[in-house]
Amino acid sequence: MATDGHDVDLLVVGGGINGVGIARDAVGRGLSVLLCEQDDLAGHTSSASTKLIHGGLRYLEQYEFSLVGKALTEREVLLRAAPHIIWPLRFVLPHEPHLRPAWMIRVGMWLYDRLGQAGDRRLLPRSDTVHFPSHAAGAALKPHIRRAFVYSDAWTQDARMVVLNAMDARARGATVRTRTRCVRAARQAGHWQVELRDRDGNPTTVRARALANAAGPWAGRFLDEVAHVRHPHQVHLVKGSHIVVPRLFDHGFAYIFQQPDRRIVFAIPYERDYTLVGTTDVEYDGDPARVAIDDDERRYLCDAANRYFRQQIGTGDIVWAYSGVRPLLGDDASSASEATRDYRIELDHDDGAPLLNVFGGKLTTYRKLGEEAVDRLAPLLGCEAGPWTGDDAPLPGGDMPDADFDRFHRGFRERFAWLPEDFALRLARNYGTLAGRVLDGARSLDDLGQHFGADLYAAEVDYLVREEWAHTAEDILWRRSKLGLRLDQQGVAALEAHLARAAAPA
Structure with a gap:
């Protein structure tokens, strides 16, 4: 649609x-559209979440009713758009009377259910009260816990959700450039003159009719140092850390634990053999690219789990930890955990070419944010087309009849009966209806090429390089998958060698 040179x-700046x-x-x-990302897609905040698609039950205490309602509506849309990487999860909230009274929790659950009625509730059951030891979730908890509240939300593979959106954008005609920094942007005669540099330092100049600043934790720095646009905003940076430990319970429920500081911590089934525990909320003023968990956070999360679980853990049990910096709206919140998770979209076009800035946000509401952002830009660009990313626009791999993953998985298992069961499930979950392309005509494990360990083979690696912008072992092992939990150092070295050979000039 671009015209006039x-x-x-x-x-769009930010992947x-x-x-x-x-x-x-x-x-x-x-x-x-052209999107540039300085590192890998989902290389920072978007791969460091608690991996939930949820309304945010605890935000009700902060009277964030609009945010919760919007997020719950989006939860239903996303469950249908990507049933392979997003699936329902029941959460167990053990009752500790000295932290919050039962009536308060019941009211919160009722309100959560009511706010969620704006969406189609057929996918998720309502909240309930359960008693121990009759409920399966009780066996892992300390014996003094006799009652809990159970409600529904959803789980997602966060980094894969980012990649699938980028793949769909590319399929529709967008250009996606990773490892490409936006180093300069200036308004010139009704357009933006932008300088991009790839990872080798090679520059490219782009003329854009509009610019979207979606740089997350770097949004303020982008305005100050790249676009040189004056603004009143200060992005509020909050570090959230998670730990992964060997499995603490043997069932499919997740837990949400109240803490003495009135925060909540999740304990979630993770990658079959592990439990994910998080998150913390810590003020952060460092470089978002160098964020890391500290010893206090490790102890905090272990203590949070130990207050409830029979099986006690220490920092020595942690097999992996990750941290991310959430860019939250600057407000008058007294603590990081109370800062709003809602987003703000601001459009600046007084000086010519439009500049759209995104501040804040959460994983669950990204689709609505994108829709609202383009609604505001479209009239300025002469675009009359309306919103389209709702219920009838699945993400790549999510085009399953009735969004029924179980039915798809059964058919996939029958079609590729030679695949080991766990391997087949991982492929179906990660790639959905695109999983057959990953296998690339293979009829046995031997056809998949070099085996790096766990269930990672060259065919999948080559697919990720070719189709999903993967360049490094970290991209593959910790964002496109979580096989970094299973691959040993020898396997990692073999993978790195394979990637180096693939990247070498012919």
Whole structure:
């Protein structure tokens, strides 16, 4: 759609969930789009979440009713759009009377259910009260806990959700450039003149009719140091850390634990053999690219789990930990945990070419954020097409009849009966209806090429390089998958050698 010598209608800076959501929505309306990301897709905040698609039960205490209602509606949309990487999960909230009275929790659960009625509730059951020891979730808990409340939300593979949005944007005509920094942007005669540099330092100049700043924790720095646009905002940075430990319970429920500081901590089934515990909320003023868990956070999360579980853990049990920096709206919250998770979209076009800035947000509401962002940009770019990313727009691999993953998985198992059961489930979950492309015509494990360990083979690695912008072992082992939990150092070295050979000039 770009005209008058412009290269693209919209240049999006930032390859996290908000950036890819904006790019996907915009290109689907007929705008020409280029997205640049300084590192890997989901390389920072968007792969460091608690991996939940949820309304945010605890936000009700902060009277964030609009945010919770919006998120619950989006939860239903996303469950249908990506049933392979998003699935329902029941959460158990053990009752500790000295922390919150039962009546307060019941009211919160009732309100959570009511706010969720704006969406189609057929996918998720309502909240309930359970008693121990008759309920399966009770066996892992300390014996003094006799009652709990149970409610529904959903789980997602967060980094894969980012990649799938980028894939859909590309399929619709967008250009996605990873390992590409936006180093300079200036308004010139009704457009943006933007300089990009790839990982080798090679520059490219792009003329864009509009610019979207979806740089997450770098959003303020982008305005100050790249676009040189004056603004009143200070992005509030909060570090959230998680730990992964060997499995603490043997069932499919997750837990949400109240803490003495009135925060909550989740304990979630993770990658079959592990439990994910998180998150912390710590003020952060360092470089978002160098964020890491500290010893106090490790102890905090272990203590949070030990208050409830019979099986006690220490920092020595941690097999993996990760941290991310959440860019939250600056407000008057007295603590990091009370800062709003809602987003703000601001459009600046007084000086010519439009600049759209995104501040804050959460994983669950990314699609709505993208839709609202493009709704505001579209009239300025002469685009009359309306929103399209709702219930009838599945993400790549999610085009399953009735969003029924179980039915798809059964058919996949029958079609590829030679695959080991756990391997087949991982492929179905990660790639959905695209899983057959990953196997690339293979009829046995031997056809998949070099075996690096766990269930990672060259065929999948080559697919990820070819189709999903993977460049490094870290991209593959910790974002496109979580096989880093299972691959030993020898396997990692073999994978790195394979990637180096693939990247070498012919």
